Amino acid sequence: MKEARLWIREDEGIRCGLCPHGCLIREGKEGICGVRGNRDGRLYALTYGKVVSAALDPIEKKPLFHFLPGTTTYSVGGIGCTFRCWHCQNWEISQATIEDLPLRQIEPEEGVSQAIQSGAASITWTYNEPTIWHEYALDMGRIATEHDLKTCYVTNGYITEEALNELSPMLSAFRVDLKAFNDDFYKKVCGGRLQPVLDATIRAHELGMHIETVTLVIPGVNDDPGEIDSLIRWVIEHLGPETPMHFTRYHPDYRMTDPPATPIATLERIYRRARELGLEYPYLGNIPGSSYEDTRCPSCGLDLIRRRGFSAQITGLDGDQCRNCGKQMPFVLR
Numbered sequence: 001m002k003e004a005r006l007w008i009r010e011d012e013g014i015r016c017g018l019c020p021h022g023c024l025i026r027e028g029k030e031g032i033c034g035v036r037g038n039r040d041g042r043l044y045a046l047t048y049g050k051v052v053s054a055a056l057d058p059i060e061k062k063p064l065f066h067f068l069p070g071t072t073t074y075s076v077g078g079i080g081c082t083f084r085c086w087h088c089q090n091w092e093i094s095q096a097t098i099e100d101l102p103l104r105q106i107e108p109e110e111g112v113s114q115a116i117q118s119g120a121a122s123i124t125w126t127y128n129e130p131t132i133w134h135e136y137a138l139d140m141g142r143i144a145t146e147h148d149l150k151t152c153y154v155t156n157g158y159i160t161e162e163a164l165n166e167l168s169p170m171l172s173a174f175r176v177d178l179k180a181f182n183d184d185f186y187k188k189v190c191g192g193r194l195q196p197v198l199d200a201t202i203r204a205h206e207l208g209m210h211i212e213t214v215t216l217v218i219p220g221v222n223d224d225p226g227e228i229d230s231l232i233r234w235v236i237e238h239l240g241p242e243t244p245m246h247f248t249r250y251h252p253d254y255r256m257t258d259p260p261a262t263p264i265a266t267l268e269r270i271y272r273r274a275r276e277l278g279l280e281y282p283y284l285g286n287i288p289g290s291s292y293e294d295t296r297c298p299s300c301g302l303d304l305i306r307r308r309g310f311s312a313q314i315t316g317l318d319g320d321q322c323r324n325c326g327k328q329m330p331f332v333l334r
Contacts, residue, residue, distance in 0.1 A: 002048040002135055004036055006163055014038045018134055019082045019158045020196035032191075033132040034097055035080040045135045050103035052093050053077045053127055054111070056118045058310040062154050063285060065295060066244050067173045067210050067332045068122055069305055070312040073152065074115035076106070076140075077127025082158045084191040085179070087218065087256035094128045108140035115149060121334060122172070126154035134163060141170035150332070156190075157197035164203050172332065174204040178213045180222035181231035189221075189256075198234070205239050210332050212244040214285070217267060219250070219259045228270055232277050241278050242330040247271065248285035268292075281330075300325040 006017040013026040016036055023031035030037040035047040057075045059068050079101060081094035088094055093101065106114075115123050123144050125137050130153045141151045152173040176197070180186065183194040205211050213235060217223050235243050247270050249262045267284045271292055274282035284292035288309070295305040297316065302324040304316040316323045320331050 001039075002045050004043040004045045005135055005138075005166070006160070007043040009041065014041070014043045016043060017160055018163050019131055019160060020193065021082060021158075033080045033082050033129070035078075035132050045133075046098060047078050047080065047103070047133065048136050049105050049107055050098070051076055051078055051106045052096075052101055052103060054106060054114065056120060057124070058312070059122065059124075059152075060307060060310045060312050062124060062126065062152065062175050063214065063246055063283070064152065064173060064175050064210075064212055065246075065283060065293070065305070065307070065312075066212065066281070066330055067152070067175075068150060068334065069295075069331065070314060071121035071334070072119065073122040073124045074111070074118055074120040075124045075126050076111060077125070078133055079103070079128055080132050081129040081156075082131060082192065083129070083156050086189050086254060087216065087250065087252075088254050090127055091254045108136065108143055111140050112143045112147060112149065115144070116147060120149070122150035122152055124152040124154060126152075129158075130155055131159045131163065134166075138166065138170065141167070145170050156192070157200045158192055159200050160196075161200070161203050164200060164207060168207040168209070171204075171209055173210040173212070174201070175212050175214065176201050176204070178215050178231060178235075180215070181227050181234065182222060185222055198238075202238050211239055212246065213239075214246040214248060216248050216250050217262050217270065218256070219262055219266065221259060223262070223266055223270075225269075225273070229273065229277065232274050232279055236278055241280050243279075244281040244283060245274065245279060246283045246285050247274075249287055251286070295329075297322040297325060297327055297329075299327045304329065 016023045025038040059073045079096040150172040154175045157176040186192045186194045251261050280298040293307040302316045306313045
């Protein structure tokens, strides 16, 4: 347990300033995330360094396709979340409490040491929502940058500008879920709001973080063609046409079991439409064996990176340029 950052006292408790919920936390209670608590009139990060899972993953698993392609990342996850998504695939940890699961302590220095020993090129806070691990990620990230390791958040994007500003000196990549382009979806299905996610994504982009987005396409829920078009247009306008957008296949999970799995034809239509609208790097996920995860040069069509499963083979790049036409690609390389 460590004293938290970004909070103020109010008459009835403590106001947390880490995420847009802005929880007013009374003495002895926790915020919506379940891991930031008011103890004796001060806010504490109750799960500082308390880890459920630490593993070496391909960076493509996050998914991050234009960030250190073909490398591995040291992935660290804990418990808790700012959302309550009905379709959460990691609900066993995201909705867990401190008492629910065995947690082991990994101090920031130890985590960085393990990442270096494993040969990882980066550290990723993932599996549950990293925003609520703010102090831990900050401390580990600062040490990581001293050892030339890149850093990544796999996040729902529900974070305040102040928190993002604190992260910016050490956070390299912001892989954000854009769960829908519909505020009603966020309110009903996730327990949050859309606009703060959009605002945070723009701010992360302004701060120079590498951005990739993921949208899980759910039949009859967030797959309206007009809504998808609006989402793609928003990304092109605010983040740039070179921003990788991943559209992934939904499978029933947790509390959302009614819609069937997403038809592949729906995803293929979204892919074609994204290209028509000017998005240079759309990708489709959760389709085993699909070539829609390959990176192609938007200028000449050459295969640059071929992917199968979580493996990546660089086939058409000289550094960060297309081997055929010389176009510079928006990749973060070692």
